[in-house]
Amino acid sequence: MFATLTERQEKILGLVVRTYVETGQPVGSKTLVNQYELGVSSATVRNELAALDEMGYLEQLHTSAGRIPTEVGYRYFVQKLLGEFxxxxxxxxxxxxQFHQxxxxxxxxxxxxAAILARTSLGASxxxxxxxxxxxxxxxxxxxxQGRLVLMILVLYGGEVKQQMLTLAEPISQARLSAVADRMNALLVDAxxxxxxxxxxxxxELEADIAKLTxxxxxxxxxRSITDIYRDGLMNIVDDEGTRQAVRVLEERTLLANVLAETQTSQGGVQVVIGGDGRWEELKDCSIILSRYGVADQFSGTVAVIGPTRMSYGRNVAAVQYVANLMSGFVYDYYLEDPERKESA
Structure with a gap:
């Protein structure tokens, strides 16, 4: 996936990313030599910057200007150079x-x-x-x-209740309906x-019809699509030309559901989607840092921050991971530890 870099090239790429994220200005060899003890000449740094440019990790917006990271450069930085933060x-x-209060x-x-992540990341969440x-x-x-009309009430674990009116071919007594319900309850408990x-x-025939509906x-x-989404910090990114499309991602449930379905494949790990990873044009100038939270194979949701590709990846990854861990504890307490609440769910 990545072209092989020397140790010095990795160091220079990491410094370019960190400096650009901090200043928002293209980074040149003079800046690197003056600010960091690299132990090599400015000419050597220029050659390495040119090599990183040629390999696709950096780009130069104007001749003789400094360089900025590309999407590939950001991905290399996140996957190989970020370290633990x-x-x-x-x-x-x-x-x-705040959570305990x-x-x-x-x-x-x-x-x-959502509010904590937006404030911590200075992006949207x-x-x-x-x-x-x-x-x-x-x-x-x-x-x-009345008559042939029957109300079917199906309760799922987690608290979801589904109601549906059925029209039968002929009237059936309540005793018969209760017997069918009892059999379904015995057969399908916790399935x-x-x-x-x-x-x-x-x-x-009647049991088969009820089973099919169930x-x-x-x-x-x-x-079903995601229904409950909590957003915050949209004003942090709406004025940025590169992240204006991200607002659309947060507003369109279908697109957001597709992003989550294709990225969230495991519990507990933080994932970083940079520039849409070539899959979503709407995210080409954005990065999303997201993590699932909850109890594996039982109840889970997602926490995420979204902002420009020029973001503080270390800090935002740490914030998402920390909040996800707190939310996992909440889910355990709310859904699983309290037997009365679990029974009423």
Whole structure:
């Protein structure tokens, strides 16, 4: 993926990225020699800058001007040169205190996480609410209303309740409907979509119809688009020509869902998408730093910051990771540790 760099070239590339991120000005050999003890001449540094330019890590906007990192240069820096970065202890304490002061309320925590990330990164942020990796059947009720009309109520773990009116071919007694519901509850308890299919054996006509509707609801719940998205800091990027398109990403749920689906493949790791990684034209001048949070294979969501490619990657990666860890603790407390809340979910 990357052209091989010498140790000196790596050092110079890292210094160019850090200096450009800090100043916003193209970086030349004179700046590097004057500010850093490189132990080589300005001519040698110029040759190395030219080599990095030729390999695609740097670019020169104007003849005789300094150089700036390309998307490839940023990617090399993030993957190979960034190293480990932690937020200062006083910032960690402040963020942790803010979360501890908040009520154990999911909406408040989502808004707080988005606000903290926007303030810490000086960019925009978004947080998606935690949702089950796969929805699981909890309870089914069938209620006769009038004539051939029946109200079907399906409760999923995680608190989602689905209601649907059914029109039967002929009136059926409440006792018969309750018996069908009892059988479905016994067969499908705690089952996800695939497990439910495997458990359903011989069914009579009414049971088969109810089972088909139940499976359809489970399948659609697993594939539904993101619904709860908390955003903050849009004003931090809306005036930047290069990141104006990022606002569109945050506003268009389908595009955002596609980005998350293609990037978030593992729990707990921070991922960095630079310039859309060649997949999303809308992100060509942006970077997104994101991480999943929650409890693996149960409930999880995403926290992320988005801004220009010229951003403080070390600080923002650390902020996203720190907030994701706090949010994971919240999800465990909120959904799994409290048995009463879990039972009522």
């Amino acid at each position: 932690r937020l200062p202890v006083h910032e960690q304490q402040m963020i942790r205190h 908040a009520r154990l309320d999911i909406d408040q925590w989502m808004r707080l996480a 978004f947080v998606t609410a935690p949702r089950p990796r796969s929805n699981r059947f909890k309870h089914l009720q069938l209620i006769s209303t 996800n979509y695939e497990e439910a299919i495997a458990r359903l054996g011989h069914l009579d 499976l359809d609801i489970l399948r659609r719940s697993d594939t």
